[in-house]
Amino acid sequence: xxxxxxxxxxxxIYLQLVDQxxxxxxxxxxxxxxxxxxIRPLAEDLRVNRNxxxxxxxxxxxxGVIETLPGRGCFLKENHSALRKEVRRKLLIVEIDQAIVQxxxxxxxxxxxxxxxxxxxxxxxxxxxxxxxxxxx
Amino acid sequence: xxxxxxxxxxENLSYAYGRSxxxxxxxxxxxxxxxYGLFGRNGAGKTTTMKCxxxxxxxxxxxVRVFGLDPTKHEVEVKRLLSYVxxxxxxxxxxxxxxxxxxxxxxxxxxxxxxxxxxxxRFGLDPAQRTASxxxxxxxxxxxxxxxxxxxxxxxxxxxxxxxxxIVRREFIQTVIGAYQQGIPGKRTxxxxxxxxxxxxxxxxxxxxxxxxxxVLTQDSDHARQSHQKIRARFAQAPPELDLTTALRxxxxxxxxxxxxxxxxxxxxxxxxxxxxxxxxxxxxxxxEIFVATLKx
Numbered sequence: 298x299x300x301x302x303x304x305x306x307x308x309x310i311y312l313q314l315v316d317q318x319x320x321x322x323x324x325x326x327x328x329x330x331x332x333x334x335x336i337r338p339l340a341e342d343l344r345v346n347r348n349x350x351x352x353x354x355x356x357x358x359x360x361g362v363i364e365t366l367p368g369r370g371c372f373l374k375e376n377h378s379a380l381r382k383e384v385r386r387k388l389l390i391v392e393i394d395q396a397i398v399q400x401x402x403x404x405x406x407x408x409x410x411x412x413x414x415x416x417x418x419x420x421x422x423x424x425x426x427x428x429x430x431x432x433x434x
Numbered sequence: 435x436x437x438x439x440x441x442x443x444x445e446n447l448s449y450a451y452g453r454s455x456x457x458x459x460x461x462x463x464x465x466x467x468x469x470y471g472l473f474g475r476n477g478a479g480k481t482t483t484m485k486c487x488x489x490x491x492x493x494x495x496x497x498v499r500v501f502g503l504d505p506t507k508h509e510v511e512v513k514r515l516l517s518y519v520x521x522x523x524x525x526x527x528x529x530x531x532x533x534x535x536x537x538x539x540x541x542x543x544x545x546x547x548x549x550x551x552x553x554x555x556r557f558g559l560d561p562a563q564r565t566a567s568x569x570x571x572x573x574x575x576x577x578x579x580x581x582x583x584x585x586x587x588x589x590x591x592x593x594x595x596x597x598x599x600x601i602v603r604r605e606f607i608q609t610v611i612g613a614y615q616q617g618i619p620g621k622r623t624x625x626x627x628x629x630x631x632x633x634x635x636x637x638x639x640x641x642x643x644x645x646x647x648x649x650v651l652t653q654d655s656d657h658a659r660q661s662h663q664k665i666r667a668r669f670a671q672a673p674p675e676l677d678l679t680t681a682l683r684x685x686x687x688x689x690x691x692x693x694x695x696x697x698x699x700x701x702x703x704x705x706x707x708x709x710x711x712x713x714x715x716x717x718x719x720x721x722x723e724i725f726v727a728t729l730k731x
Binding site: 302304305306307308309310337338340341343344345346347348349351 | 604619
């Protein structure tokens with residue numbers, strides 16, 4: 298996997314690496330058992346402190362996202378469903394936040410906004426059910 | 435157990451050449467295993483500070499410690515613990531590259547031949563070439579090999595990449611990361627002075643900006659990038675008169691505003707937002723932008 302860093306994001310460098318691997322694992326861009334780049338070449342490629350990469354990898358290891366096989370390198374773990382859930386929530390929160398900001402701009406009050414979300418969930422539920430019924434027919 | 439001595443500890447250091455003061459009341463601490471940047475313009479006092487670490491100059495006021503040792507009293511021990519790449523590399527011109535490295539290795543208790551060969555290959559150097567005929571880039575490469583092979587606990591780099599072409603500069607930094615940092619992580623400390631900050635951006639954990647011999651800012655790099663923000667706002671009409679005194683810098687052009695802030699970004703964003711901008715965005719500054727913003731404000 299090709300990792301990168303952005304010095305203008307304001308996020309600590311090690312965290313940028315951690316987040317990229319987590320996101321790639323959640324989206325399936327990185328598959329269980331696939332190798333991550335070794336610490337030294339990655340640090341050289343990105344021209345980033347070796348300790349920063351090592352810190353990112355040990356963080357990923359303690360989160361149970363990757364495992365280190367001595368002498369062979371770091372690999373994405375087979376089972377990381379807990380992480381997937383956390384990352385998915387994070388992705389969803391970004392979308393929800395955008396909707397909240399938009400509601401603020403359009404001067405939709407809080408209660409009305411929450412009510413609207415409930416309504417939309419119901420509408421989409423109905424849609425999904427009717428789709429499933431069609432399939433069964 | 436007491437914590438290990440800092441790799442470098444400088445306290446209230448002052449040094450003057452005659453009447454002109456090069457360093458004034460400078461203090462900084464570098465913990466073992468860190469990569470520390472010393473940023474300043476030409477003549478800011480970077481080299482003078484480094485020369486005090488190496489006992490090439492004696493502090494006139496204040497004190498300097500390297501792994502707890504005073505370089506003026508323990509010169510040999512201190513020199514054994516560190517290696518140094520100066521801004522102007524000089525070798526005996528009649529020696530070949532091979533002879534030069536053997537000569538330098540003879541002063542060192544250890545010398546890693548494997549790394550030496552690896553770096554020879556990487557740089558494509560000819561061991562038989564006389565040092566007098568080396569280019570500036572090649573001279574720096576030989577100096578870097580000589581600094582890395584003894585595997586010292588501290589690597590001091592004084593403007594190592596100025597005057598080199600971009601490819602050599604890139605290789606230099608990759609070599610520091612790959613070959614030097616390969617050792618025991620807590621035992622490889624780097625102090626680098628430079629005004630070419632962009633290239634070292636990812637390597638530097640913590641830095642001090644000095645100007646006219648004085649410390650202007652000391653910060654952790656991640657923290658510095660988090661707290662320094664560039665904020666852009668565009669309004670529907672000419673922007674209202676706002677109190678922007680907490681910004682380091684303000685640019686105005688028509689309906690647009692651009693602010694640079696250190697630590698006051700959230701407040702300023704809030705202030706701008708309360709005047710309903712058409713567009714409001716923010717990004718962090720790079721270390722080089724932080725350097726420029728700090729010295730120009």
